Amino acid sequence: MKDSYLTISSEGESQFVEKRSRFLSFARHIESEEEAKEFVAEIRKKYYDARHVCYAYALGYDVWTEDYDPIARGTAITRANDDGEPGGSAGKPILGQMRSRNLTNVVVAVVRYFGGVKLGTGGLAVAYKTASADALDAATVEERLMMSKFTVDVPYTEADTAMRFIREGGAEIIGRDYTATTTLLTVEVRQSLEPALRERLVKILTLKFVGEEE
Numbered sequence: 395m396k397d398s399y400l401t402i403s404s405e406g407e408s409q410f411v412e413k414r415s416r417f418l419s420f421a422r423h424i425e426s427e428e429e430a431k432e433f434v435a436e437i438r439k440k441y442y443d444a445r446h447v448c449y450a451y452a453l454g455y456d457v458w459t460e461d462y463d464p465i466a467r468g469t470a471i472t473r474a475n476d477d478g479e480p481g482g483s484a485g486k487p488i489l490g491q492m493r494s495r496n497l498t499n500v501v502v503a504v505v506r507y508f509g510g511v512k513l514g515t516g517g518l519a520v521a522y523k524t525a526s527a528d529a530l531d532a533a534t535v536e537e538r539l540m541m542s543k544f545t546v547d548v549p550y551t552e553a554d555t556a557m558r559f560i561r562e563g564g565a566e567i568i569g570r571d572y573t574a575t576t577t578l579l580t581v582e583v584r585q586s587l588e589p590a591l592r593e594r595l596v597k598i599l600t601l602k603f604v605g606e607e608e
Contacts (some may be wrong), residue, residue, distance in 0.1 A: 397540040397585035399455045401499045402434045406533030412521045414509025418444075419529035420557075422451045424451060427471060428499040437503045446507045448484035448522060450474040451501035452492045455540055479522075487523035493528055502526045543568070545580045545604040552598050553577040557592045559598075563591035578604065 406421040420437060424430045430451040438447050452458075454470025461547030474485025488502050504525045513521060548556045556579060560567055564587045583591055595601055 396456065396459070397537040398537050399498055399540065400498065400528070400535055400537055402403075402452030402495050402533040403536045406529040406531065408525065408532050410525065410528065411509070412517070412524075413511040413513055415513065415521070416507040416509065416513065417521055417525040418505040418507075419502065419531045420504075421500060421529040423550035424453065424499055424501050426547055427451075427453065427473075430473070432502050433501050437505060441505045443507075445508045446477045446479055446484070447476045447503055447505040448475060448479060448506070449486065449501060449503040450485045450489035450492065450526075452489065452498045454498055457498045458493055458496055479518055483515045484522045485564040487519045488526040491523060491526040495530060495535070497530065497535070500530075502529055504529075539583050540583050540585045543580065543582050543593075544588075544606070545569070545578055546595060546601050547573075547576050547578055547582040547604050548598060551575050553579075556595065556598055557600060559594050561590065563587060563594060565591055 402421060402423050403603040407419065409416065409418045411417070418441065422433050424433065430453075434447065434449050441447065445519065450473060457472060472489060474489045475480070476484040484504065486550045488504060492498070492500055492502070504522055547555060557567060560581055563583065565581050565583035567579050568582045569578075571578040581591075590605075
């Protein structure tokens with residue numbers, strides 16, 4: 395079971411010149427489309443005099459895999475924008491660099507200052523590919539784990555046993571509350587370890603998973 399993904403943990407920036415056109419590229423980690431759009435807006439504002447600000451972003455743990463499960467993982471999203479460049483010559487090559495590295499939750503924006511010499515569709519595609527690759531190379535790539543959270547309700551007499559099972563199952567208790575007769579334990583666990591942990595916890599016959607049907 396795949397329960398990790400690659401993203402960037404630090405921003406990356408780069409620039410280069412191709413036939414007098416100047417390309418400035420920027421990469422940032424994001425958690426939502428709103429963050430991606432805000433980032434692009436920041437770049438547009440800062441480089442307001444540039445002719446083109448092209449970008450792409452990807453969101454979703456399994457965005458580059460065929461077995462993507464929208465119910466289990468949320469909604470995978472990819473967007474690419476050519477911002478006036480010939481269709482497919484900018485946004486697509488930028489997105490392609492994320493895909494080739496299996497990166498997600500990332501936005502890359504590339505600013506182009508036109509230098510007076512046309513690059514042609516092929517030349518533009520290579521330039522935007524290079525610019526985005528350079529920005530991603532300048533960022534720090536890290537693997538992040540996909541975690542699950544759930545809460546169990548267990549009588550005081552069985553709480554110690556439940557906590558032991560949770561610890562031995564590689565999970566962490568991130569919240570604890572009490573009722574008159576039971577302890578509520580909120581658990582965070584790596585998704586690949588969750589089935590085995592649940593299977594062990596149900597052996598405590600008095601334990602209940604909060605908010606889940608029997």
